[in-house]
Each structure stands twice: as structure tokens, then as C-alpha cells.
Amino acid sequence: MSSKKENGSNGSKRKLVELDEETLNSGAEGFTASQVFVKNPACVAYTYDDLIMMPGHIHFGVGDVDISSNFTRNIRLNAPFVSSPMDTVTEHQMAITMALQGGIGIIHSNLSIEEQAAEVRIVKKFKNGFILDPVCLGPESTAADVLKIKRQKGFSSFPITDNGKIGGRLMGIISNRDTAFIEDRKAKVKEFMTPREKLVVAKDGVSLQEANEILKTSKKGKLPVVNENDEIVALIARTDLQKNRDNPLASKDKVNKQLLVGAAIGTRPTDRDRAAALVEAGVNVIIIDSSQGDSVYQIEMVQYLKEKYPDVDIIAGNVVTPSQANRLIQAGADGLRVGMGIGSICTTQEVCAVGRAQASAVYHVAKFAKKFGVPIIADGGVKSTGHITKALCLGAGSVMMGSMVAGTDESPGEYFYQDGVRLKRYRGMGSVEAMDAGGDKRYVWDDMTTKVKVAQGVSGAVQDKGTLRRYIPYLMQGVGHGLQDAGIKSVAEAHEKLYSDKLRFEIRSPAAQKEGSVHGLHSYQKRLY
Numbered sequence: 001m002s003s004k005k006e007n008g009s010n011g012s013k014r015k016l017v018e019l020d021e022e023t024l025n026s027g028a029e030g031f032t033a034s035q036v037f038v039k040n041p042a043c044v045a046y047t048y049d050d051l052i053m054m055p056g057h058i059h060f061g062v063g064d065v066d067i068s069s070n071f072t073r074n075i076r077l078n079a080p081f082v083s084s085p086m087d088t089v090t091e092h093q094m095a096i097t098m099a100l101q102g103g104i105g106i107i108h109s110n111l112s113i114e115e116q117a118a119e120v121r122i123v124k125k126f127k128n129g130f131i132l133d134p135v136c137l138g139p140e141s142t143a144a145d146v147l148k149i150k151r152q153k154g155f156s157s158f159p160i161t162d163n164g165k166i167g168g169r170l171m172g173i174i175s176n177r178d179t180a181f182i183e184d185r186k187a188k189v190k191e192f193m194t195p196r197e198k199l200v201v202a203k204d205g206v207s208l209q210e211a212n213e214i215l216k217t218s219k220k221g222k223l224p225v226v227n228e229n230d231e232i233v234a235l236i237a238r239t240d241l242q243k244n245r246d247n248p249l250a251s252k253d254k255v256n257k258q259l260l261v262g263a264a265i266g267t268r269p270t271d272r273d274r275a276a277a278l279v280e281a282g283v284n285v286i287i288i289d290s291s292q293g294d295s296v297y298q299i300e301m302v303q304y305l306k307e308k309y310p311d312v313d314i315i316a317g318n319v320v321t322p323s324q325a326n327r328l329i330q331a332g333a334d335g336l337r338v339g340m341g342i343g344s345i346c347t348t349q350e351v352c353a354v355g356r357a358q359a360s361a362v363y364h365v366a367k368f369a370k371k372f373g374v375p376i377i378a379d380g381g382v383k384s385t386g387h388i389t390k391a392l393c394l395g396a397g398s399v400m401m402g403s404m405v406a407g408t409d410e411s412p413g414e415y416f417y418q419d420g421v422r423l424k425r426y427r428g429m430g431s432v433e434a435m436d437a438g439g440d441k442r443y444v445w446d447d448m449t450t451k452v453k454v455a456q457g458v459s460g461a462v463q464d465k466g467t468l469r470r471y472i473p474y475l476m477q478g479v480g481h482g483l484q485d486a487g488i489k490s491v492a493e494a495h496e497k498l499y500s501d502k503l504r505f506e507i508r509s510p511a512a513q514k515e516g517s518v519h520g521l522h523s524y525q526k527r528l529y
């Protein structure tokens with residue numbers, strides 16, 4: 001596998017004799033992807049864990065590895081990570097943090113049209129250091145309300161406005177100091193808040209630097225930003241400023257430098273109204289969200305959206321075969337989501353008997369879609385950085401994750417404890433619970449007489465992973481190490497080597513898979529970073 005050029009590149013001028021064809025083709029160097037997936041006499045499909053990659057030659061540092069890659073025809077990401085459009089995964093907080101780290105979040109559609117568009121708008125309006133959607137309370141709220149939110153959200157300062165919402169007239173602020181000694185849980189906020197006249201505020205339009213100065217001199221923890229009518233438009237927190245770093249990798253649109261965001265829609269007639277509201281809110285990419293994307297409903301939706309909104313990228317799916325991909329590409333899709341029944345919460349293969357092992361699905365669809373310049377998103381089934389590396393090396397442009405990014409500070413929902421472990425809820429969008437929460441909008445089949453809901457997912461919980469601000473850099477670094485070990489300097493090079501048979505793989509026996517994970521220990525601790 002080694003070539004003279006690569007080996008000479010690090011200063012060593014010694015001449016290297018290349019491997020002879022016989023050794024190269026004997027299996028000693030592993031097998032090409034087409035040997036693994038195409039010449040496949042046993043008709044077996046493989047998933048990430050079945051495969052292992054052969055090491056390559058390292059002639060560069062891990063810091064030189066470029067993991068940027070194409071997410072759609074027109075969107076490139078510095079970190080090819082996408083958070084899934086699920087109601088326990090992506091709302092604005094997740095989408096903002098994903099985009100700040102160089103990835104992208106897709107807002108789920110288990111919301112009313114207005115709510116979903118509002119989520120998109122919050123991401124688009126994001127300004128580093130400014131909290132544009134602070135939780136506000138009204139003057140008539142009680143100490144009990146304050147304590148409840150404090151418990152649920154983990155923060156303890158709230159602007160008080162006349163209507164209890166952002167955009168209302170500022171009446172005061174509640175902070176830890178105001179609530180510390182309250183004994184009467186029925187006491188009204190207006191009785192113990194710090195009133196407006198005692199507050200230091202900033203005017204709308206203030207720069208982050210100016211705000212920082214005001215906070216420093218006033219020695220306050222929070223700075224409300226108000227407009228000319230004294231209505232609150234944002235809140236700045238000193239703790240945020242302290243942890244506020246530059247985000248050089250952030251995913252932004254080129255024109256107005258706002259964060260990129262996506263949103264999911266379905267294939268019902270009302271989803272055209274949903275798309276209109278999302279586009280109006282500034283969405284950059286729309287994902288048409290079905291388990292089986294190769295349907296007339298989806299093809300019509302792709303055609304409609306591409307014609308109506310040529311500037312918004314449309315991702316179709318999910319698909320697992322080239323023939324499915326073909327119809328959606330012909331309809332105009334700018335990206336394809338690949339994965340059926342392989343997600344951590346999915347029961348589709350069990351319930352519907354349809355789907356495909358993910359490594360095979362990614363390889364076959366990516367290879368086909370490449371001919372049309374359409375990137376694919378390997379969706380679901382990712383459990384480790386190694387899985388991400390494998391997906392990218394099998395031709396994926398990016399990886400979509402549900403369970404990996406659920407259970408973080410940025411995912412929707414509150415933490416709770418079970419058997420002493422801190423957890424957050426995570427559920428399939430086809431679970432009964434998610435269908436109920438979505439108001440059954442997609443599950444009441446017009447042409448069915450019996451309205452039986454057939455679940456294709458489960459509802460569960462995942463362990464607390466802390467903040468994505470640390471977790472995404474860990475994922476990036478892990479993928480960097482993987483590519484470096486494989487002797488690959490970029491995702492583009494991975495694809496080039498995949499299709500020129502330079503990347504080599506092997507299938508692991510069940511015993512080899514066991515050997516490849518932790519074994520033989522009485523007990524151990526697994527810390528990721």
C-alpha cells in the first residue's frame with residue numbers, strides 16, 4: 001500500500017521497494033470496499049461493527065487532518081456532524097451549539113408550524129454572548145414558580161416583564177440573592193424582585209465588548225438589553241461572557257454571517273405551509289423526514305420545494321438503496337439521508353421487515369449518489385467516534401446522530417435521576433409517546449378505517465454527557481485520530497482512496513469484535529476524555 005512519494009515526504013530519502021502485486025492482492029493488506037460489499041457471494045450486509053479498517057502510513061500530524069466535508073450540494077461543514085430532527089434531540093439550543101462548533105442541527109417537527117418557525121428564528125438571530133430567549137416571569141408569578149424553574153432549568157435569574165415574556169416591558173430582575181431568604185412560597189415576584197429603577201441596563205445595539213465593560217464596572221451578574229420603549233430584547237450573563245470563546249469553525253451563511261440551521265417537515269399537504277413558514281424564518285436546509293423516502297409523496301414534495309425555494313437545500317430520505325436514491329436525486333434532492341431501522345431507538349426492521357445494515361447502506365448509496373454530486377448523510381446507529389470515521393470512509397459526507405447527542409445540556413428536556421444515574425429522556429419519533437406528542441398529525445392515515453398506531457420506535461433514556469461544547473471537540477479529535485491512523489489527511493482524501501481501492505477493510509468475526517472491545521477485566525471505568 002505504501003508508495004514512494006508518501007514515504008519520502010517526511011525527510012527520509014531512502015528508496016522504498018513497493019509491495020508486490022501478489023502480497024497486495026493476497027488479503028494480507030485487507031480488502032477493497034468493492035471486494036467487501038460488491039463481490040459478496042454470501043449476500044451478507046455489514047454494519048459498522050462488522051468492519052475494521054487497515055492502518056495506513058502516517059506522514060502528518062493529527063492536527064493536520066481536515067475533517068470538513070459536504071453536507072449537501074451547497075453546504076460544507078467544518079465538523080460533519082448533524083443532530084437529528086427528534087423532539088428529544090434538536091431544538092434551538094442544540095442547533096445553536098451544533099452550528100457554533102461547525103456542525104448543524106435540524107429542528108424537529110413535533111411542534112406547531114409557528115413554534116417550529118420560532119425555533120429557527122432564534123437560531124438565525126443568535127448573537128454570541130446574547131441570550132435572545134431568556135426565561136422571563138411576570139410580576140404576579142410566585143416564589144414557587146421561581147423555584148420550580150430554577151429546579152428544572154438550573155439557572156436562577158429571570159427578567160420580570162409586564163407580560164411575563166421576552167419583548168415585554170422590563171419591571172425588574174430576580175436573582176439568587178432575591179430568593180435566598182424567601183419563606184412564603186406564595187409571595188409574589190413583584191414583592192421581592194430587584195425593581196427596574198435599581199437595574200443597570202444596556203441599550204439595544206450594544207456591542208458585546210461594551211456590555212462586558214458595563215458588567216465589569218457595575219459588578220452585576222446579568223445585564224438586560226432594552227429598546228427605546230424599555231422592552232427587553234436580550235439578556236447578557238457574565239458567566240456566559242467568561243466562557244464565551246471565539247468559534248472559528250462555526251457554520252454560517254456567507255451572506256449575512258448568521259448560523260446555519262435546518263428543519264424537518266413531513267409529506268402531508270400542510271407541510272407545504274410548514275415549509276413556507278420555515279423559509280420565511282430563514283431556514284437554510286429542509287429535511288423531508290420519512291423512514292422510507294422513496295414515495296410519490298416525497299418525490300412530489302422535493303419537486304415542489306425545489307421549484308418554489310431554489311435557494312434552500314432540500315434533503316430527502318431516508319433511503320438505503322441506489323434505486324430509492326435515484327428517484328429522489330432525479331426529483332432534485334440536494335442531499336440524501338441514509339439509514340433505515342438501524343437507529344438506537346428504532347424498531348422498524350423488527351416491525352416492518354424492511355431496512356439494511358448501515359455500513360452496506362452507506363457504501364452503496366454514497367457510491368451511487370456521488371455520480372450526481374449529491375452528498376449523503378449517514379443517519380443513525382453511531383455509537384462511537386470509530387463509527388463516524390467508518391461512515392466517512394465508506395463515502396458519507398456527514399453523520400447524523402440521535403442518541404450520541406441526546407442527554408447533553410443542550411438537548412431538550414430536563415435531567416432526572418434513576419438508580420442514582422443522571423439521565424435525560426430519548427425517544428424514537430415513531431414511538432407511541434412521540435406520536436402522541438405530535439398530535440398524531442402524521443399517523444392518522446386518511447385511507448384507514450381502523451386508526452391503529454403502529455409504533456416503529458421506543459422511548460427510553462440516555463446518560464448525561466455534559467455539554468456539547470466539550471463533547472463535539474472530543475468527537476472531532478477522535479475522528480482526526482482515526483483518519484490519521486488510516487493514513488488519510490482529509491475526508492475528501494478518504495473518498496478518493498475509497499473509490500481508487502486504496503482504503504482497505506476487513507470483516508471481523510464475532511470473536512474479533514469481542515477482542516476489539518474491552519474484555520477480560522473484572523471491572524473498569526470508561527472515561528471518554
Ligand SMILES: NC(=O)C1=CN([C@@H]2O[C@H](COP(=O)(O)OP(=O)(O)OC[C@H]3O[C@@H](n4cnc5c(N)ncnc54)[C@H](O)[C@@H]3O)[C@@H](O)[C@H]2O)C=CC1
Pocket residue numbers: 085266267268269289290291292295297318339340341342343346348380428429430442443445456457
Ligand atoms: N430512519 C428510520 O429508520 C426511521 C425513522 N423514523 C422516524 O419516525 C418519524 C416518522 O416516520 P414515518 O413513519 O416514515 O412518517 P411518514 O409521515 O413519512 O409516513 C407515515 C405514513 O404516512 C404515509 N404518508 C405520508 N405522506 C402521505 C400523504 N401525503 N398521503 C397519504 N399518506 C401519506 C406514509 O406512506 C406512511 O405510511 C420520522 O421522524 C422518521 O425519521 C421512523 C421509522 C424508521
Ligand SMILES: O=c1[nH]c(=O)c2[nH+]cn([C@@H]3O[C@H](COP(=O)(O)O)[C@@H](O)[C@H]3O)c2[nH]1
Pocket residue numbers: 084085086291318339341342343344345346347348349379380381382400401402403404427428429430431456457458
Ligand atoms: O425506526 C425508527 N423509529 C423511530 O421511532 C425513529 N426515530 C428516529 N429514528 C431514526 O433514528 C435516527 C437516530 O438514531 P441514533 O439514536 O442511533 O443516532 C434518527 O435520525 C432517525 O433516522 C427512528 N427510527
Ligand SMILES: [K+]
Pocket residue numbers: 341342343344345346347348
Ligand atoms: K434498531
